[in-house]
Amino acid sequence: MSGVDLDAYVAEHDGEWRRLEQLSRGHRLSADEADELVALYQRAATHLSVVRSRSPDPALVARLSRLVLSARAAITGGSRFSRREVGRFFTESFPVAVYRAWPWWTGVGALSTVLTGFLMWWVAGHPESAAAFIGEDAAAELVESGFAGYYTEHLPSAFAFHLWTHNAWLAAQCLASGVLIVPTLWLLWNNALNVGVVGGVMLSYDRGDLFFGLITPHGLLELTGIYVAAGVGLRIGWAWIAPGPHRTRGRAVAEAGRSGMLVALGLVCVFAVAGVIEAFVTPSPLPTVFRVAIGALAWLAFLGYIAILGRRS
Template identity: 70%
Template sequence: MGREVTVDLDAYVAEHEPQWRRLEQLVRARRLTVAEVDELVALYQRTATHLSAVRSRSPDPALVARLSRLVLAARARLTRGRGFSWARVGRFFSVGFPRAVFQAVPWWAAVAVAFCTLTGFLMWWVAGNPDSARLLIGDQAAAELAESSFAGYYTRYAAPNFAAQLWAHNAWLAAQCLAAGVLVVPVLYLLWVNALNLGVTGGVMISYDRADVFFGLVTPHGLLELTGVFIAAGVGLRIGGAWIAPPAHLTRGRAVAEAGLSGVLVALGLVLLFAVAGLIEAFVTPAPLPTWLRVAIGVAAWLAFLGYVLILGSRQPADPALTRTVDGGRVQSRPSSFS
């Protein structure tokens, strides 16, 4: 009887030995491709099954110990923690963030067009109908806005404190757009409030023949700042769109999860974008420089950002490759942009 068990065990080992050796190679490999990670997951699951079978059929101590070490090593390779790495930071800014922004271009471009159209209409209406400004903010407030308070806003606080306040405000606005995107309506409301504020302010300034002051102060930082808001709102609405009308090949939950993951990447990248916009608004907008130079600085920063996300984002695959991790015996997907 013992002879039969030995023969069966030898045959079992001979049959599966190539898979175990391949798993050992993958565990020891310094870097793995997406296909190799998939192979590692599959071999890990098979070897865990082999270990269970060996334990139940013939608990050979040496073989059980070998397979146990191999399963534990494979599991550690798949689930090990990720420490800080400048390489991952570089990959985030060169791949993850621009790809997430580029994939949402139709959404945030549509937001930008709608917002600018609405804001332009409000400016035109308020500028052409002085009574509307009186009804909206009052005659005295409109006069003060045009004469001093609009320009004074940019010099009211010390530049470093002002930059921090602007960064916090814009980051919070973007976070609201991303977090409330699945509900759609809150994002539209936030956009309307900002379009109304900008449109009425611009209309009042134009009606008082202060259009040069308005656009000279808003343009340097506004191009970059508003683009960040458009991106946040567009990605937020994309999450809502995934919930309302998911792609045919995805479940509603999976579609929202993938769109939400892109939202996380965008949120992290926008933190830096709004920091740059805040620095421009605090230090460049009120600076005693020629208007053309301040505007040129803002336009240069805006074009640099657009070039960055559109060029790098377009070079990446349409769908991010997924690596997999195993947690508690359950296979989960993880975006390669974090690797």
């Protein structure tokens, strides 16, 4: 590439480079501007390759190299921790990731609730099945003291931490195994079986008021978090089966997986709230109606948060 050709090449693409530099300065971009940034970044990378191979002008190579690097940083995000990024995660990234997957986790929640209710009804109507599942002595002990005692046998702070890590780990398993589908379905089955059998045993002994009075305050938010994790995990698996038009399976799974990582991080906070409710509110001496109201408010606040911020984002 001669000097004249190089000048013509610069004159032809200088407007694009200036626009890319403007978009890469770190201000908040609209969706159209973000798409433009990616397109211009790809072109500039090609221009840099052309200049290096045909006319390695040091000044122009340095300019394009800086431009490509700054554009890449603007696209991928910087590595520095900032309050702005944290705030953006909670106001945009997490809620929109959950909102986009709402058909999956609401479907999982509905089917799991129906299955749990059926198991509860069956065990309550067939007391001998409770003996088959956990044994007669264990069932009697569960009703007399075991179920209620579970919420008071540990210090609230330690209990909350245990619940937080346990539920976060269960959600991580649902998300990570979602690409294989069957393991996530197995985890959901075990969860429904556990709640259904315990609830059925309590109902068969006419202690349904105690069961629902203790499980509802934290269960609404906790189970919803598990259903969100499972639904997003299954969505990753479905991306492998049906990637959609103009996408390879690898790209579809990668995109769904990145969304799953955002959901996993956000659910850590959701399960922290559910753990605090279960450790401090569920076993408290407050009247049942107040304990249930606290849990219901936390649950409705989460759903409203996802619906409002997710839809807006």
